[in-house]
Amino acid sequence: MARRIKVLQLHPDYNIKAHDFADLGEQVFHALPVDRFETVNAFLRGRPTAGQPESRADRSVYFEFSDAQLKGLRIKAMWALYRYCLQEQFDVVICNRFKPVNMLLMLNRWLKIPLCIGIAHGFGEYDRSYRRFQTARLVTKSWRFVGVSPAVREYLLGCQCGFTEANTVAITNAIDIELAERLQLTRAEARASLGLNSQARLIGALGRLVPVKGHIYLIRAFAQLAESYPDVQLAIIGAGREHDRLVEEVKTLGLVGRVHLLGFRENALRYVRAFDIWAMPSLAEGLGLALLEGMSGHLPVIASDVPAMRPLIHGAGGLAVPPADVSALRNALEQYLMLSAERLSEKGEQAYRYLQQEHDIEVFRQQYLDLIESALSEVLK
Known part of the structure; x- marks a missing residue:
């Protein structure tokens, strides 16, 4: 039996809902057939308390970094995330929002994860010039980017810092x-x-x-x-x-x-x-x-x-x-x-x-599955 494709999804905060009709991180996992994908959900901050829901992913990881550890150089957080990803040998990492994207952009210089996907949920994350400069230096052929609407995709393209027509798509939010x-x-x-x-x-x-x-x-x-x-x-x-x-x-x-x-x-x-x-x-x-x-x-x-x-x-x-x-x-x-x-x-x-x-959820799921499969086939050529 072929090894399953190993996918990590990384979030800034624990945010799992009891019902996932609009939890788009969970909907991405819905899109991945369990016979072909092994899934892990990870959160930089927070963890569920008694009675709170966990992800539908095969495993969940809670780094429980403090706010201070996620500011500045983030040396402890970066080292912990690096060691974890190195140990697990992921094929795909999906990063939600700026901080996880930024951390993986830097770490993947050494990790060499075949496919990284950065999801932008809104505007303004790349307005600062130093962020654009840093991003432009770190984007490689391993990266794909998703805007949650056509307008967010246009924002990313307009930043001119590594987001291109070829590596940046819009997958519009949906609900079940x-x-x-x-x-x-x-x-x-x-x-x-x-x-x-x-x-x-x-x-x-x-x-x-x-x-x-x-x-x-x-x-x-x-x-x-x-x-x-x-x-x-x-x-x-x-x-x-x-x-x-x-x-x-x-x-x-x-x-x-x-x-x-x-x-x-x-x-x-x-x-x-x-x-x-x-x-x-x-x-x-x-x-x-x-x-x-x-x-x-x-x-x-x-x-x-x-x-x-x-x-x-x-x-x-x-x-x-x-x-x-x-x-x-x-x-x-x-x-x-x-x-x-x-x-x-x-x-x-x-x-x-x-x-x-x-805004049908089945279309949303299929678009993510297609993105992962097509991008993997390109980067692994």
Whole structure:
């Protein structure tokens, strides 16, 4: 029996979810036939505590480096990772985000792993000139790069530091639609679980409460039409450092009882059908999975007109607004709120059909399998 191809996937932090409908690292492992691939998942920081899930990979490794060990020269972390990869003799290493990519770029000068794949999940990682200079010196024929959307791929190519038309592709994020729908509560169940009004028209948003997610602009836009639509409420699922600021904004605008900051919810996708409209006012995104999650709940979408999300919004028949533009966001919300329930539902079904056609998880898995197999055949010639 031929030796299985040995694949390591490297992440900056432990981040395994109980359900992997949108865990794209796990979906890559789904793509690899177990009779031909041996898989290992590794995390630079963190590890699961009792009851938390582990990867579907054959093995998981937790380096548990401290933040300090992953800064500067990272000598201890680099040495530990080097020894581990040397011992295991991987055929393929898949690196998620800048730090793992950067570490393997340096280490593979000596490790000589046949195929390394660096995945860029957003913009800005190579904006600094010294990062571009370093990357350009270290990219070899062993490397392939993936942008999680066409816009992220264009960003990489524009950096002109070793990313080329030949070694850089776009594999658009996707979700397991069938699993996502099985997890979702009904409208009534979701609203009851979240403590939301069963009769209100609800605008929903999901995401970490951090400035780049733009929730404060959504709250301000809602404030401008709240008086005209007394049956409409806004709810945001997520936690983060912006929480207190958003609470104060809600109070200042007189929206207590109309805007609900619901905090972190495990498996937040379960609640998507509680809402009538899905909003994503981010100031920047690589490719916002929360937008796809809203579409999986058959919801019409409003989102910021940033490069990574623009084709999704238009493809779904949604409304694109300039980021941080409160007036435009208010007008988009009102455009949907003026529709009948039946017409709004039709818009949601249009978004769902687009999701099925363009972000199917089986296509995503096949693209990763094809990339690994074709790239391996090239580098091993």
